[in-house]
Amino acid sequence: MDEVYKKALRHFYDTHRRMPSYGEFMPIIGFRSRASVFKLVARLVDERFIEKDKKGKLLPGSAWSGLRLLGLVEAGFPSPAEEDVGDKLSLDDYLIPARDASYMLRVKGDSMKDAGIIEGDMVIVERTNNAKVGSIVIAEVDGAWTMKYYRVKNGVPYLEAANAKYKDIHPKEGLIIAAVVRAVVRKYH
Numbered sequence: 001m002d003e004v005y006k007k008a009l010r011h012f013y014d015t016h017r018r019m020p021s022y023g024e025f026m027p028i029i030g031f032r033s034r035a036s037v038f039k040l041v042a043r044l045v046d047e048r049f050i051e052k053d054k055k056g057k058l059l060p061g062s063a064w065s066g067l068r069l070l071g072l073v074e075a076g077f078p079s080p081a082e083e084d085v086g087d088k089l090s091l092d093d094y095l096i097p098a099r100d101a102s103y104m105l106r107v108k109g110d111s112m113k114d115a116g117i118i119e120g121d122m123v124i125v126e127r128t129n130n131a132k133v134g135s136i137v138i139a140e141v142d143g144a145w146t147m148k149y150y151r152v153k154n155g156v157p158y159l160e161a162a163n164a165k166y167k168d169i170h171p172k173e174g175l176i177i178a179a180v181v182r183a184v185v186r187k188y189h
Contacts, residue, residue: 019058115162125179136181
């Protein structure tokens with residue numbers, strides 16, 4: 001029966017681009033009492049189909065749009081395909097370690113192409129000012145924003161492109177790390 005409720009919730013979300021309020025739940029699901037809605041919501045939260053933010057607002061959960069993980073594919077020499085049907089993998093859980101501190105940016109330019117990040121890609125970044133040396137960061141350097149490798153030489157931080165045609169950036173006024181790149185998303189047409 002939960003599948004019927006989940007289908008109705010997905011339809012509402014696809015139509016309105018938001019989750020319903022508790023009051024909107026009743027006619028969508030066909031319940032007559034808020035108590036029944038609260039019980040259903042609690043069950044769907046336990047299943048990670050939906051989740052609540054800090055204010056109690058409902059959001060799609062990690063199981064909302066999980067994809068089946070079928071197994072491995074050889075990227076080297078061809079080998080017999082093996083299908084291991086079973087687990088579902090949520091891309092949000094896999095790509096976004098800290099949901100509340102994460103956001104996406106569209107990439108412009110080619111300075112990170114040798115790191116596999118090209119113009120038009122989307123990067124998922126986690127807001128933090130604490131980056132490890134070698135991390136790809138979103139940084140404000142001398143009043144301008146960029147995405148580069150974070151490097152330190154002789155105790156002095158600088159930024160390095162992943163494209164030989166760009167020089168290292170040594171800040172004259174300041175370098176502020178705003179976020180660390182956690183994932184790259186590329187859509188093939």
